[in-house]
Amino acid sequence: MKQLFRQMTLMVITCGFITAAQATTPEEDLAAFQKFYKKRFPNVETSDFVNGAYSIDPVGRENWEAIEEFPPYEPFIDEGQAMWEKPFANGKTYKDCFPDGPAIAGKYPQWDKEKGMVMTLPLALNNCREANGEKPMKYKKGSINSILSYISFESRGQITNVEIPSDDPAALQAYEDGKKFYYSRRGQLNFSCAHCHLQNAGMILRTETLGPALGHTTHFPVYRSKWGTVGTLHRRFTGCNKQVRAKPFKAQGEEYRNLEYFLTYMSNGLPLNGPGARK
Amino acid sequence: MIGNTKKWIGMAGAISVLAGQFLVTPASFAGGDKAIEEGKKISFDRKKGNCLACHNIIGAPSPGNIAPALVAMKSRFPNKEDLHKQIWDATEKNPESAMPPFGKHGILSEADFEKVVEYIWTL
Amino acid sequence: MQKKLLLIFSLLIGILCSGIATTSLAEDTSAAKVQKLIEAADAARKQAAGVGGEWRDTGKMIKKAKTLMEKGDLVKAAKLANKAAKQGHLGYEQAMSQKTLTMPSYLHYE
Numbered sequence: 342m343k344q345l346f347r348q349m350t351l352m353v354i355t356c357g358f359i360t361a362a363q364a365t366t367p368e369e370d371l372a373a374f375q376k377f378y379k380k381r382f383p384n385v386e387t388s389d390f391v392n393g394a395y396s397i398d399p400v401g402r403e404n405w406e407a408i409e410e411f412p413p414y415e416p417f418i419d420e421g422q423a424m425w426e427k428p429f430a431n432g433k434t435y436k437d438c439f440p441d442g443p444a445i446a447g448k449y450p451q452w453d454k455e456k457g458m459v460m461t462l463p464l465a466l467n468n469c470r471e472a473n474g475e476k477p478m479k480y481k482k483g484s485i486n487s488i489l490s491y492i493s494f495e496s497r498g499q500i501t502n503v504e505i506p507s508d509d510p511a512a513l514q515a516y517e518d519g520k521k522f523y524y525s526r527r528g529q530l531n532f533s534c535a536h537c538h539l540q541n542a543g544m545i546l547r548t549e550t551l552g553p554a555l556g557h558t559t560h561f562p563v564y565r566s567k568w569g570t571v572g573t574l575h576r577r578f579t580g581c582n583k584q585v586r587a588k589p590f591k592a593q594g595e596e597y598r599n600l601e602y603f604l605t606y607m608s609n610g611l612p613l614n615g616p617g618a619r620k
Numbered sequence: 621m622i623g624n625t626k627k628w629i630g631m632a633g634a635i636s637v638l639a640g641q642f643l644v645t646p647a648s649f650a651g652g653d654k655a656i657e658e659g660k661k662i663s664f665d666r667k668k669g670n671c672l673a674c675h676n677i678i679g680a681p682s683p684g685n686i687a688p689a690l691v692a693m694k695s696r697f698p699n700k701e702d703l704h705k706q707i708w709d710a711t712e713k714n715p716e717s718a719m720p721p722f723g724k725h726g727i728l729s730e731a732d733f734e735k736v737v738e739y740i741w742t743l
Numbered sequence: 744m745q746k747k748l749l750l751i752f753s754l755l756i757g758i759l760c761s762g763i764a765t766t767s768l769a770e771d772t773s774a775a776k777v778q779k780l781i782e783a784a785d786a787a788r789k790q791a792a793g794v795g796g797e798w799r800d801t802g803k804m805i806k807k808a809k810t811l812m813e814k815g816d817l818v819k820a821a822k823l824a825n826k827a828a829k830q831g832h833l834g835y836e837q838a839m840s841q842k843t844l845t846m847p848s849y850l851h852y853e
Contacts, residue, residue: 529720529725529726529727530720530725530727531711531720531721531725532718532720536718537718540716540718541686541718544684544685544686545684545685545686546673546674546684546686547672547673547682547683547684548682551686
């Protein structure tokens, strides 16, 4: 009897804990998120959101389609292929780290249970390099964009399918942290990511159409005309944070990794189409 | 006669103190049309008010459409103080507002802020 | 004649007085005081950073305030340090206000 009582109390406590810590499940978040865009843009096919603002801005789309005829990211793909194939000083190659490569973009970001953290593709690539005695690449600019361009190109058509393993509460916590980051106001201008890319997606900011967050992760790395080169997702995060006048976080630091985990999960079901080209 | 002179000197002193203030401090209380004209410049400046990023103002170049057009401000805000509050921190009235708190977060200096309120209220 | 002189004299004094009044800030900003203001600003910045709420330009402002102080421009240095401190406090306050996640009302859960 006493034991039964104790079990009952424990159940009540656990139940209370779960509802308090996690008001909605990732599945519910995903459904609400994607439903929001379907309602706002009823004429856009869900899979077309991978084209960002061009899925909802016909004039921008025309210019973009013209750019895509001679993709500015092409040289980066070629350079990345050479990087992929060139052996490290110890004779091994990336293929030794990633036997399924090069088409592995669809596997990331993933929860690394052993390390207890979100593993992203750039981080995994550098782990491979360091394990083989090579210098790590920088996470925002430079050669990392070439190899990412190649891997993304080879992975085109894979379906975004981020998993949040239910057997590890730390994975759910990482997702929740990313979600909180997304919806939190920051910087002197007091914007959250959601203010522009959810609440006001499709509206015009001066002359630019604000792109929907759905599909934001599918086309990275991205050639931005503004940059004049290809850049990583975390470089873009940095730029966004600076625009709202917040101090950006470290590329591949915990904040941005968790943000990537959440944001990519929100695009589950959408095909990968990187590398992309954007204004 | 002596009393009169004293009065004169006192008044001259007071006036000159005022005049001195105008000479020494920047014209923060320029007031009237000049403040409105400057407020317009600040409102249009992308690095300052940047109102046009989100709001339409009749006759202004390439405005955004995120927020309501800035028209009929005096009927929307009969009390200038309410407009002041709205630009100071719009989340007070609407917690989900995307409008940056231009006053509260010091995005505009206090002098610039007052001029922007003056200008917007004329719209 | 005497009257005229007095008048001119009082005018001059008036202008002088108001000049002193508005620049008095400069008179009581010693280097040590400005140094303290800069330290306070940096403490405020760190407090904001500790909760992920640091703003973009706060660190730059503090750096600039230090350079101004070294150059002897104490008034400007003090002003900038105070501005940076305010940003630190506001950034911290903002992060605290976001401590509990509130989902936007326009997202509809079933």
